[in-house]
Amino acid sequence: MTFHQKDVDVLISEEKLHARIKELGAAITRDYQGKELTLVCVLKGSVFFATDLARAIDLPLTLEFLGVSSYQGGTESTGEVRITTDVSKPMAGKHLLVIEDIIDTGLTMSFLMENLAARHPASLKLCSLLEKPARARTQVNIDYKGFVIDDHFVVGYGLDYGEKYRNINFIGVWKGK
Template identity: 40%
Template sequence: MDNKKKNILITKDKIDERVIQLGTQISKDYLGKKLYVLSLLRGSFIYTADLVRQITVPTKIGFMTTSSYGAGEESTGSINVINDIPDNIEGFDVLIVDDIVDTGITMNFVKLRVQSLGAASVKTCVLLNKLERRTIDITPDYCCFDIPDVFVVGYGLNYGDYYRNIPYIFNWEE
């Protein structure tokens, strides 16, 4: 892949600007509420870190690890819970944060899991929304960017075990 030309889809500046906007909106929406941000690892760790630094209301943060991709570019459609929600979230207003929602299978699975644990409310927040790939009827409550059906990496998203550290979103041109 390194010999192919990178096509930058979303620059670091655009990401930074949109994360600030979402953090401000989330802060307004959760004012006076008991906010618990649930970050889905590994892909969302960079996005979550940047986002929660923009949220001004008291926030508890937890991490859950699921897997549906393995090492490939396509979801397997099967969700494996590697590390479950570490805290009692009963009564919390939970905001699930993920890097990307495409088929919607993972987000739907996690949302149902959070609801079953007694959350006061459950909303979703994603960096990228790939609507063309949706197989489950789920719409993120907060979203930075809608993108076309292309395989993307950078800013937490990986190819194999690499490229998460790149500060922008890109794909490779053929």
């Protein structure tokens, strides 16, 4: 028995993840043809998704990383959003595509999109692997969406519980203890 089998039920398989990421990559490639694209990967949860998505986009692109936190280790957002790591280069005039693992309350992403818009990019769009509409407290426009899920606490493929379970190769529902 692997370490996660007692704690996690499969929600989205590795195969489904990779198939959907290829579709998202093709759409992004088409929509950004002829533009210089910067992927802004939101740390830490979206690293696996951003890496695979970048490989599925057939364009020259650059990567930036931005750390944002509103969970402080629990399963519920605190509502207080903090930037923990900022991008390394100016974002003015760039075509930015923010890569996020999950949109649930929308508070963190709303804050982040406002923050990035204030930096005067040429364009600003959002790609999220998961959306959990049952938890939404504010509306966030997701330009590229992987999957809509029910109100479960999920782990795997970058998503964590207490910084663990990120390395599972699928999205699973955490059963807790």
